[in-house]
Amino acid sequence: xxxxxxxxxxxxxxxxxxxxxxxxxxxxxxxxxxxxxxxxxxxxxxxxxxxxxxxxxxxxxxxxxxxxxxxxxxxxxxxxxxxxxxxxxxxxxxxxxxxxxxxxxxxxxxxxxxxxxxxxxxxxxxxxxxxxxxxxxxxxxxxxxxxxxxxxxxxxxxxxxxxxxxxxxxxxxxxxxxxxxxxxxxxxxxxxxxxxxxxxxxxxxxxxxxxxxxxxxxxxxxxxxxxxxxxxxxxxxxxxxxxxxxxxxxxxx
Amino acid sequence: xxxxxxxxxxxxxxxxxxxxxxxxxxxxxxxxxxxxxxxxxxxxxxxxxxxxxxxxxxxxxxxxxxxxxxxxxxxxxxxxxxxxxxxxxxxxxxxxxxxxxxxxxxxxxxxxxxxxxxxxxxxxxxxxxxxxxxxxxxxxxxxxxxxxxxxxxxxxxxxxxxxxxxxxxxxxxxxxxxxxxxxxxxxxxxxxxxxxxxxxxxxxxxxxxxxxxxxxxxxxxxxxxxxxxxxxxxxxxxxxxxxxxxxxxxxxx
Numbered sequence: 018x019x020x021x022x023x024x025x026x027x028x029x030x031x032x033x034x035x036x037x038x039x040x041x042x043x044x045x046x047x048x049x050x051x052x053x054x055x056x057x058x059x060x061x062x063x064x065x066x067x068x069x070x071x072x073x074x075x076x077x078x079x080x081x082x083x084x085x086x087x088x089x090x091x092x093x094x095x096x097x098x099x100x101x102x103x104x105x106x107x108x109x110x111x112x113x114x115x116x117x118x119x120x121x122x123x124x125x126x127x128x129x130x131x132x133x134x135x136x137x138x139x140x141x142x143x144x145x146x147x148x149x150x151x152x153x154x155x156x157x158x159x160x161x162x163x164x165x166x167x168x169x170x171x172x173x174x175x176x177x178x179x180x181x182x183x184x185x186x187x188x189x190x191x192x193x194x195x196x197x198x199x200x201x202x203x204x205x206x207x208x209x210x211x212x213x214x215x216x217x218x219x220x221x222x223x224x225x226x227x228x229x230x231x232x233x234x235x236x237x238x239x240x241x242x243x244x245x246x247x248x249x250x251x252x253x254x255x256x257x258x259x260x261x262x263x264x265x266x267x268x269x270x
Numbered sequence: 271x272x273x274x275x276x277x278x279x280x281x282x283x284x285x286x287x288x289x290x291x292x293x294x295x296x297x298x299x300x301x302x303x304x305x306x307x308x309x310x311x312x313x314x315x316x317x318x319x320x321x322x323x324x325x326x327x328x329x330x331x332x333x334x335x336x337x338x339x340x341x342x343x344x345x346x347x348x349x350x351x352x353x354x355x356x357x358x359x360x361x362x363x364x365x366x367x368x369x370x371x372x373x374x375x376x377x378x379x380x381x382x383x384x385x386x387x388x389x390x391x392x393x394x395x396x397x398x399x400x401x402x403x404x405x406x407x408x409x410x411x412x413x414x415x416x417x418x419x420x421x422x423x424x425x426x427x428x429x430x431x432x433x434x435x436x437x438x439x440x441x442x443x444x445x446x447x448x449x450x451x452x453x454x455x456x457x458x459x460x461x462x463x464x465x466x467x468x469x470x471x472x473x474x475x476x477x478x479x480x481x482x483x484x485x486x487x488x489x490x491x492x493x494x495x496x497x498x499x500x501x502x503x504x505x506x507x508x509x510x511x512x513x514x515x516x517x518x519x520x521x522x523x
Binding site: 086088140142148149150153154156157163164165166167170171188189190191 | 339341393395401402403406407409410416417418419420423424441442443444
């Protein structure tokens with residue numbers, strides 16, 4: 018049987034397309050200045066906020082909590098982190114605005130130009146755990162030219178559960194093998210590969226900051242994980258590219 | 271209370287953004303030539319195909335049939351119409367290709383430029399009965415710059431049922447009053463208004479061809495309709511514009 022023709026690229030977003038950490042640190046510093054909070058390490062705060070991400074998703078994946086938009090989970094984690102630091106009395110609208118810092122993340126330097134090239138030949142869709150409003154506002158902020166916003170909200174579940182990848186393909190009316198999952202994280206790619214998607218690995222060595230190990234396996238094998246292929250070694254990804262421009266080159270755009 | 275700020279425009283697509291009839295006639299003529307079919311009136315065929323649209327949606331709205339992507343309903347209607355005309359023996363792949371003629375509709379002359387202007391200030395989303403794949407491929411074909419594809423598939427129901435408009439707002443995390451439904455069809459706008467959305471009427475006098483009555487009330491009040499406001503008179507729409515450029519002007523873009 019002939020190799021299927023690739024038609025769509027599905028993108029992980031946080032870490033793969035946008036640099037969440039630098040942006041959240043910047044937003045935290047601005048929040049601190051606006052509210053006269055002088056004694057918070059906003060780098061540690063950003064890491065702690067992201068650190069609560071997987072546990073909050075796991076509540077949903079495990080069935081202990083119903084599906085919620087990631088915006089709500091970000092807001093709940095934020096309240097917890099501020100509470101732990103004794104920060105009180107912030108107006109609701111200000112908390113909302115800070116929780117929506119995740120709508121204002123900056124892209125990696127190659128993201129916009131690389132996506133524009135890739136869009137000439139392929140359907141570009143998000144396959145993120147971010148909800149639709151978050152992804153839409155982020156695309157407006159960062160100039161990301163998506164053809165469709167897919168991922169967690171259509172599936173009402175979170176990656177790496179298979180339903181998220183498979184619903185994204187089904188809504189595009191494509192076979193998994195006609196779709197390429199693009200991510201910086203090997204566990205995300207392994208879960209997509211187990212669903213039959215092709216995989217493209219784009220490492221983002223600065224995701225967790227200079228000198229810190231990237232891709233620490235952000236989507237751990239938890240007890241709710243369904244069986245899936247082992248994390249493939251680098252040479253087992255269908256495509257490997259140092260950034261989105263290189264990926265465009267590799268995919269003939 | 272202050273009037274809410276408008277943030278998103280939700281668009282009906284077939285008839286409002288694209289000229290389905292001229293495009294389907296052209297696709298029918300090409301299909302006829304390719305298969306040596308000489309005795310079919312493709313204008314009447316296009317009207318008959320569109321004529322089966324509301325009855326096929328009504329099967330789902332009524333609960334008699336489960337939700338299906340509009341692509342499947344288009345394909346089923348196509349087979350029926352070809353059968354009625356004694357056209358047989360067409361290969362599956364060719365039938366699929368013809369059914370996907372709805373992915374290759376041309377925009378009205380003002381659509382692309384008008385949407386580009388509107389996009390500078392607003393979130394632009396589809397709120398169509400077309401499924402996501404159809405809307406994505408149509409956007410690629412016609413160069414429509416959507417920020418998100420919403421409407422029937424997220425809601426797993428068809429307009430004018432309220433869940434379709436309300437799910438679109440909810441996925442954008444906006445109040446209905448922050449969203450404007452844009453359509454050529456008064457019944458669509460009336461249903462949106464009953465859900466609390468603002469309305470913009472853009473008449474498309476050529477939708478059904480020169481000299482034929484536009485907007486014949488394509489979404490009839492059927493027994494499955496929930497109670498809703500009467501079709502508003504023209505002066506009751508929040509905005510009225512002769513095309514998308516005029517709408518952009520009206521909305522301060």
